[in-house]
Amino acid sequence: MSKTVTYYFTLISPFTYLGQPRVLELAKRDDLDFVYKPFDIMKIFNEVGALPPVKRHPSHQKYRAAELQRWSAKLGLPLNLKPAHFPVPTQAASCMLLAAMDAGADPGPLVMGILKAVWAEERNITEAETLAAIASECGLDGAALVAASQADGMVERFEASTAEAIADGVFGSPTFIVDDQIFWGQDRIAMLEEAL
Incomplete structure (x- = not known):
């Protein structure tokens, strides 16, 4: 019998970016149903x-930067501490992701592609052309997904996903919920695996 892992995240989080490769591996398990939110x-x-990070106390900002550097080195993932396009709204990218899921695509690689675009490639994920290109690089029909992301009701679905996150007690990204247990942070993925 498979377990459901509800995976809440924002497409602008560096910690979600750092954790996504391990999420991709975990989601391959046959006994798990990953629900991307x-x-x-x-x-x-x-x-x-x-x-938000840019408004936090300087000591908090300094420690956050140190943690990102440590985890980037530990995981071997390139990460720009001051990307050109951060922070930016994620509504357009999130709606494209929802459209990809509607089309039956595995959302994992697209999530990784979007996060990598922000944190390693200096790309602006608010631009339709950029989003279409990222989706195409993931083997999807980028132009069709961007068009589908702009259909009536897509923004409302994104807002509903946010409301569900709040109702489920989510306060940061990434957050995983399984059997009513919350695991927050890419550094809790190992604990999530143990719980599974």
Whole structure:
């Protein structure tokens, strides 16, 4: 009997980027059903009273940068600490991801492609052309997915996914929920595996 892992994330999080390769491996397990749920991080921050990184105390910002450098080196993933296009809204990218899932695509590689675009490739994920190119690089029909992402109801679905995250107690990205247990952070993926 398979277990469901609800995977809440934002497509602008460097920690989600660092964790995504391990998510891709975990999602290959036959006994797991991974449910991808993108959310609006700013609405989450507003709900829980958190500050976005650029507004945090300098000591917090300094430690965050150190952690990102450590994890980037440990995992062998290139990461630009000050990407050209951060922070930016993720609505367009998230709606394209929802459209890809509607089309039956595995969302994992597309999530990785979008995150890599921000944190390693200096690409702007608010641009339709950029999103189409990323999707095409993942073997999908990028132009068709961008068009589908702009259909009526897609923004509302993204907003609903954010509301579900809030209702489920999510306060950061990435967050995994299995059997009513919450695992927050890419550094908790090993604990998630143990729980599974």
